[in-house]
Amino acid sequence: MARPDANRPAPGRSAEWWTGQSLRIGVILSAVLVAAGFLLFLFRPAATAGAGANVAAVAAGVLRLDPGAIINLGLLVLIGTSVFRVAAAALAFGVEGDYAYAVICTLVLLVLLVSFALGKGE
């Protein structure tokens, strides 16, 4: 069905498009990692020692091909898509010349980063 897009900016250039693309890449990467780690786990459940609760521990586990750590890396990428989409939107709005929204997105990003920083201190 033809879509009446005549009075809109071309989808290829919109902030929506850029944000969607950044999500697509993150989601595919995350799904591949989680699926690979989980398949590995199903074949040798004993291989997962400590999956790691921080980036350094996860990285070390991934180098050992620890199934749990590979899953965790995929989950970190998935969590990352949530933060990254805000950054992508901020950038895309800025490129579009929509500075009010570039500022709004940057503020959201800042609040998120403050929450991350405070969460670690617990």
Add this chain to the structure above:
Amino acid sequence: MSLAAFSATTFGIAVFAGLLGSLLGLGGGIIIVPALTLYLGVDIRHAIGASVISVIATSSGAAIAFLRDRITNLRLGMFLNLATTLGALAGAFAMDLVEPRWLFLLFGLLLGYSALAMYRKRNVELPGEVPEHPLAARLRLSGSYYDKALAREVSYSVTGVYSGWVVMFVAGVLSGLLGIGSGLFKVLGMDVFMKLPMKVSTATSNFMIGVTAAASAGVYFSRGEIDPVTAAPVALGVLLGALAGTRVMGGMKNTTLRKLFIPILLYTAAQMAWKGWNG
């Protein structure tokens, strides 16, 4: 239960949660947590950790298609996300100041009342002529999308900008304090106060819940409460369900979505009131 059976069951539950969550703008925690704890005997902390992953997976999985089809209002989502993230931050600080019991009671009643408000307009497909709020005009919050079910372009105006922002702030406080119902409140805020078409409300809520959940996901992750063996089938299943949801949602009527939403609203209202009543 064998590992394969546990994984397959968790995956199946997650597909359903992702499907429902992507249609209704919710994170699926309402399904994941009770199914994992009551039916599969998963530790409550791991179940909550998996439900945070489910929120993000629903949000990211569904947003790809909803952004492409322009059902998600990205400007509105970001404008309101400022309120929810600030609210979540405030909620984390308020943790020691308020008794969750009274909040559960209060919001249980509020949700029950909202269910009534939604029931009254159960047969209203589109909001019709809505006076555009001056701030909505300045921030270009109003928009349009192509409605497959109606086979035409639907333009909508945004009203109630201030009240909507306050509701989103409260939704953020709630997700920081109680960890549930934030998707519900976002959809309610946009549907009841800002008078958006139901599809735009659920798709925009979908986009927003992932951003709000990201902050708490980091905390759960560093506490080791996200168990990879439980979270993996949840993430994969929810992603699949959310993708399926985005395929069918475009062709569904706004009234159908609302009729699916009301029972979940009532269920959550009852659950919250029950928790509050019993302390």
